[in-house]
Amino acid sequence: MIKSMVYYGNTSIGEVEVWPKGDTNLGAAAWAREIRVDRLSPPSERCLPLAVMHTVAVGARCLDMESRPPKAADEPPPPLVAMHAACLRDNKTAVVPLGEEELHLVAMTSGRNLTNHACFWGYKVPFGLYNSCLTMLNLRCLGIVFDLDETLIVANTTRSFEDRIDSLQRKLSNETDPQRMNGMLAEIKRYQDDRSILKQYIEGDQVYDDGKMYKVQPEIVPPLSDNHQSLTRPVIRLQEKNIILTRINPLIRDTSVLVRLRPAWEDLRSYLIARGRKRFEVYVCTMAERDYALEMWRLLDPDSRLINSVQLSDRMVCVKSGLKKSLLNVFHDGSCHPGMALVIDDRLKVWDEKDQSRVHVVPAFTPYYAPQAEANCSIPVLCVARNVACNVRGGFFKDFDEGLLPRITSVLYEDEIQDISSAPDVGNYLISEDENVAVVNGNRDSLAFDGMADAEVERRMKVCFLTSNPPG
Known part of the structure; x- marks a missing residue:
């Protein structure tokens, strides 16, 4: 135990005795x-501060403190x-800034019922996380x-289309x-058809499809910050085919991509923001190159309803090839706790082991x-994801409201936190799945991709930029 003085600003407000907890x-x-x-801190409408701390910082209690007699x-x-x-009275905490924490x-409340007595539990957490x-x-x-x-899209450049076609033709010669063989021929034909559409877009800023001509429409991309300028991209949307053609760098035609949006994305998107009520705070974590990733997300969320333009720069997290994705990295600014987040991804092992649940x-x-x-699915994949998100959210807050809150209200200063039920965690409400669930229609060659996946996007885009802008 040490004796200390508490200040509010520069004003002394009382002497205290402080006991360390944990490894402090x-x-x-x-x-x-x-x-x-x-x-x-801001007042809380319905959640006791201790319930918040137990959910996001159960291991971060570092001290007990009470006023001296x-x-x-x-x-x-x-x-x-x-x-x-x-x-x-107001469900607030007293905040002591400690740099990044x-x-x-x-x-x-003390069980000793002392008059003129103040007692606190202290939690050290990342800056901004509690609020x-x-x-x-x-x-x-x-x-x-x-x-x-x-996961949400498949995108190809002319080069990636050609690589896929060449790879399939080599396999076909040995099949x-x-x-x-029929399956490979059909797959090659689908690649060739889309490559033809992309070629028209690159060469003439227009596309003929099913007897109709579609011309590019300029779409303004607002700047991410005051340090950026707005862009105008030439875009063609073939709504019936869920295809969008866009150009990552509007000045470089070789950065043109044909993007296929996954069916039922709008169903999932609508659920997340139904009736103006935000059920989830949305983030993106990808191994793709940043400019490409920002444009893909703009196509998915054109009116910035899932992530507003002010937040987008922080909420678009691009992970370098070879590194693991991590929720702590996604929430680097203390905007959410990993235990309160659901991940939607087509691969499990790219995530840090502690986040995989x-x-x-x-x-x-x-x-x-x-x-x-x-x-052929009775329920589209992204509708299943929507249902999973709904069930996870329901389970999390049922346990929070009916399990944690009632017990938190009776906890006294002299009690031990171990006596309280464990905090809800998103991982508790997900059914674990083998990563092989990502294989569709049999034993798909694990090296075959339909589009540019993750790190390949970055490599492709760099090649496009270098070939279009040779050094020197």
């Missing part, structure tokens, strides 16, 4: 001798007691993280099974290899 070494913590409260019976209570009462002092998660829990909102390539693995989107796979 108060003797080595310079801030522990003078605990300087900077502000009180008065020296005389008639001594007036220190201002610390008034701050304690205000925190209990914050110490939140959670006002507790973000408090808002989400009050609004009954979780996080959802989308992969792009082969003897008539059924497999929170991944709903969807079958890879394969419109060239298995064009009928989605249509």
Whole structure:
């Protein structure tokens, strides 16, 4: 135990006794001798601060703190007691800034029923995490993280189309099974048809399809920040085929891509924002090149209803090839806690092991290899994902409301947190799936892709830029 002084701003508000919890070494913590409260957190409508902390920072409790007994019976209570009462009344915490972290002092009720007494549990959490998660829990909102390539879209350049066709033709020359040969020929034909559409777009900014001519329409891409300029991209949308043609760099035709959107995306998107109520805060985590990823997301969310333009730069996380995806990296700004986030991805092993329980693995989107796979499903893949998201959210908040909150209300300063039920975690409400669920229609060659997947996108785009802008 150490003795310390608490300040609100520069004003001393009371002496306290502080006990370390967990691995905290108060003797080595310079801030522990003078605990300087900077502000009180926002009030909470329905969630007790301790419930928020138990959900997002159960292992982060670093101290217990209580006011020192008065020296005389008639001594007036220190201002610390008034701050304690205000925190209990308004469901607030007292916040002590610690660089990239914050110490939140959670006002507790003591079982000793002492008068003019203030007692707190202290939690050290990343900057901004408490406020973000408090808002989400009050609004009954979780996080959802989308992969792009082969999860929501498949995109190809002329070069990637040619590579796919060449690869299939080499396999075809060694194939003897008539059924497999027919399948390969049909797949080659689908690639060739889309390559032809892309070629028309590149060469003439227009496309003939089913006897109709479609000309490019300029679409303005708003700047991500004051340091960026707006772009105008030439875009063709073939709505009936779920195809969009766009140009990553509007000045370089070789960066043109043909994008196929996964069926039922609009159903999932509508659920996330139905009736103006946000059920999930949306993020994107991809191994693709950033400019490409931003454009793919713009095509998926053209009116910025899932992620507004101000947030997009922070919520678009591009992971370098060879590294694992991580929810801690996605929420680098403290905007959400990993245990409150659902991931939608066609691959499981690309995620950090501790996040894999929170991944709903969807079958890879394969419109060239298995064009009928989605249509033959009784429920489209993204409608299944919508149902999973709905069930996860329902289960999470049922346990939060009916399991955690009632028990939190009776916890006293003298109690131990281990006696409380475990915090809800998205991973508890997902049925674990073998990653082979991503294989559609039999034993698909694991090296074959329908479009540019993950790191290949970055390589393709760099090649396009270099060949169009040779150095020197």
